[in-house]
Amino acid sequence: MTSGNTVSAKIFRYDPAADKAPRYETLEVPLEKEMRVLDVLDYAVENAGVAVGYRWFCGVKRCGMCGVSVNGKPVLACWEKATPSMVIDPLPNMPVVRDLVVDRSALEQATLEMEPCLKRKEPYESFPEPLTHRDFEDAYRLMTCIECYVCTAACPVLSDANHREFAGPASLVQLAKVALHPKDAGERVAAALKGDIYACISCYECSNVCPVGINVLEDAIEKLKRRCAAQSESNPGAKHARIFTDLIRKFGRIHPPTLMRQSKGLMQSVSKMSMALAMYRKGKVQVRPQTVQGIEEVRKLFKAVEKDQ
Amino acid sequence: MKFAYYPGCSAKTTCPELDQSMKAVAKKLDLDLAELEVATCTGSRQIRDSNEELFLTLNARTLALAERLERDVMTVCATCLLNLTEVNATLKQNAELRRKINANLAAVGLEFRGTREVTHFLWVLLRDIGAEALAKKVARPLRGLRVAPFYGCHILRPKDVLGFDDPDSPTSLDTLIRVLGADPVAYDGKKRCCGFHVLMTKEDLALKISGRRLSQARDEAADCLVTTCPLCHSSLDPYQSAVEKTLGRKIRLPVIHLPQLVGLGLGLAPRELKLEGNAVSTAPVLEKMALQA
Amino acid sequence: MPRTIDTDVVVIGGGAAGAHAALKVHAEGLKVLLIVKGFLGRSGCSIFAGNLQLVNTKVSAEEEEKWLTIRTKHMGGYLLEQDYVKRANRFTESEFYPEMERRGLYIRRNAEGKFIKSEGRGTNVWAPLQGYSGTFVMELLRKEILNKRIPLLQETMVTSLLLDEGKVVGVTLLDILRGEFIAVRAKAVIVATGPSNYLATRSTGTREQCANGFAMAYRAGAQMQDIEIQWWHCSDIAWPKAWTRLHIYPNPMPATKETVRLYNSEGEMFFEQGMYPLAMQPYFLQLKHLYPHVKRGKARWNGGYFAGYTHIDPSIMEQYSYQTQFLKALGLDLSKDLIECGISWHMTLGGIRTNTETMETSLPGLYAAGGVGSHGVGTITFVSYDGTLAAGGACARARAMQPPRLPEEQIAREEQRVMSPLKVRSGDGLLPAQVKKRIREIMWEKMGYVKSEAKMEEALGQLAEVREKLVPRIGLDSLSRTWNYDWVDALDVEDMLDICELTIHSAKVRQESRGAFFREDFPYIDNKNWLRHTVMSRDGNALRIETVPVELKYIRPESEREDFLSADY
């Protein structure tokens, strides 16, 4: 059912074993009803005889293997609707194997190292386990993660900062998924910290691109961070969250100099002295913390919450 | 137009110029702002990352305070916008949770009823005032000024919570820049992260990220960059000298708060907008506009 | 000689059958090598298993009989071995569910902890959404295999079975990522390459499923059984093309008795499961009802008819179906819009002929598990049973054996065959994928749901033309050995041609209609003469076809001959 229009696809081509440099191949493809990016790639090979390499298996968001980047956004080729003008690149944050095919092995290894298998405290008894949907609600939100690594491809901690200590959002989703299983007793905080979870800058790029609609940051990463904050004594990220909370308890709002001193330690704060001075001159530093009006109310609320916990 | 004004901690501490310019611009636009002086911090990412119930309770209190004033909340901070919007939506939807949080609020004689909305100054400009009406108020079009929009994560994402702009190709701030007579600079970094939320704990990482944005905007020959959030502003402006060290490159890009830019267009004097309060000198912008600091 | 790898047992295929087999061999303490052309648990059909059947044969004899009937009659057209069906049903309840739940499978429950089920005759459950269960099952199996560090080769295609004195002693493979040809020595080989092959334009088989398993077994001399009995799915989405495998399930929806309804192009409803309360999986019946509408021009096999949930509370789809997000992405409002559907080439009921106690094939040393075997009931729980059984058989054999000798001459010949597509195409050359597409078109047009002698002859003629005219033009764009999928496609072309032809030959022999198999020129179920299996094997370069009777131990059809279109199975 061709509507007469065409799709212009500029496709990344590169065989690192044979080519000196990547190039683009541009192709006009007849636009079909509700056409997906995968249909465009299929057309390239099967109709136009353009030997572009791309991975796919299922065509319906089950296998998680068809990730590509379209006009700069990481997507699944089978899910993303084709648009009249597309630049199709391999997913970022992974080495290119050939054309649109990337090597995911390092990321998959990171996931595996988190040991995302259920670890039970007590041995499994019998089917069915006496559990309700409520027990599973948190884990349930993550159950349709197909491990496509599209979120990881979108993560600026990897792409912009090349901070490879960070496991990336997809691996953290897998970790959270077992961690939130009602019977899990694995050491998940240690794994999250090993994956440098506090490198996550809370930008929601992962949530924004997830093709199955998982709010990766809130439903996986944040839940893990909460456990880390509660359980890790020494991790700077966990400590920072606690210090921050204590400042709010005291003053109702933050006091950046105190936060910095307590969080970074005196020595590191001193190294920021020249910046602090410049800021002071601009009227950006209040030497003493200001307390919000009605701080007694705030403290009462802290008490009420803590009583619950 | 009446709002309960929630400035957030930064506008009260590290960015007094934001609070002041906001108030000056509000007057000019006939916005009636009742400041929520007793409100607390929304918890940035830290409280929500460590104590969900506390996060909900503190923000429910702020929302309840606004409800008492019978006003919607307007903020100038993207992170606060998201925190308040999410808590508002969560508590409106989830009756059980609302009961639990209201039990906490009872200790201070407040109740969250879910009768009010949360908005951001940018949205007020475009949705409540409207581009056309605003254009009429522009007394000093910022002709020839190349402004790099910097949206900030928490005003765009998650889309289903915020929903004002398309996070993949946001337009609101670009529109606003045009309404003010300036030229928006196109660059990918405009919808990306500033790195703020790890600035205290992983400074190198944060600087690499903000460095990407700043150098991109610089490469596109921007005269300045405009932010909708004081947190973005922090990592792009006061930390710009640190970024320069990391990048090994001079950037010197003035970073202006949204109300400051609007104020310039409305014809307010630079002093009223406290443009001298920004860390990177805003003098080049004023020079280009042939204005005295 | 190419590089060789030694192991005790090779498992070919990373679906539920292969995964269960690999886990079991590993648990038995033997060395296993799992080889997957795609990725473990992420390719093949297992990821599509949308519903899980909650079998409960322990409850009563009636319950056991009910499930036996559903599987044997409604899904198997009485061609299945009934003892096997009973054993597999018991495995489902006593091993599959407990083991999967132990690994973390979440079967969707309500707030009180009761399973969300379909009401009606056969009970379905979901983990956690309809349409997603198999993906979840496979994820857990994959993680366990990875976690146990079981030797695994992915994106690696097995190209042939190695034989020594008529026994299977290993396999050859092509590492797609690096382009390396490797020989594997093994005491036993389990082939588990899946039930569905991507042999027709619309097909549920995934990209890599091009009948390699059938082809390698047939070439090695194994017997094939009933491969003409080809299931078709009746209501998969019509477009976009990429979404062909988006299945609209005909059976009762979660938490209700209601099922989807099918409508012709004029909006007349022509099918819902309620018309056949006894058939749990009414694919064959749906097709029989669609057929007259296609004949009258009120539907096409690839569109022009519709599925609708308009009579079902929309919150059911919202809450319990993975498919809903796809339908919404098309802008459909399920409370009033209908979904255009097409049929797709689905599973082969038959396959490599096996003994259902051990899954051994007619070739010593070769075991077949899951859909590639000869009793494709088409459920993920059954193929899991097969994998477990095959592993038991293979381990027993491997324990009793010394490492076999590798047939060097055969390996050299195979290496030459595998390397032969590595040539650059000339000016009028074709990519192998273009030829694959042509083969699929022929099968779609001539070997669709409605078959006849005349159309099958035409199909054979057109396939012969492909061999003569198109295959010689095949060439590649690049001789690079790095992830050169055109090379894989070229190898697939040979297998597809062979198996398409075999399927047609086999279909020509069965002069009746039954279950999924419809011959317009023999539109009746012939229980008198055709409660028989077709059995094919290679005899030199010739094809030998025999038929053998089906054993009907517990239930049998009532009449000797029935009109196919009006029969309820």
Ligand SMILES: Cc1cc2nc3c(=O)[nH]c(=O)nc-3n(C[C@H](O)[C@H](O)[C@H](O)COP(=O)(O)OP(=O)(O)OC[C@H]3O[C@@H](n4cnc5c(N)ncnc54)[C@H](O)[C@@H]3O)c2cc1C
């Ligand atoms: C659309 C659809 C819907 C379905 N719905 C249901 C349902 O609701 N409920 C249910 O129980 N069942 C359902 N099924 C059936 C069920 O999924 C299958 O019967 C079962 O999962 C098959 O498992 P398998 O292990 O035999 O094969 P598959 O899962 O198909 O695995 C085959 C494996 O072999 C590999 N392979 C292929 N060729 C080679 C080669 N040359 N070398 C190496 N590896 C190779 C593939 O990569 C793959 O890993 C459905 C199937 C489909 C297609």
Ligand code: SF4
């Ligand atoms: S929210 Fe965290 S994990 Fe997600 S993309 Fe941003 S930095 Fe990466």
Ligand code: SF4
């Ligand atoms: S969270 Fe979403 S984007 Fe990330 S791997 Fe899972 S399915 Fe893919």
Ligand code: FES
């Ligand atoms: S092809 Fe499987 S997820 Fe896209």
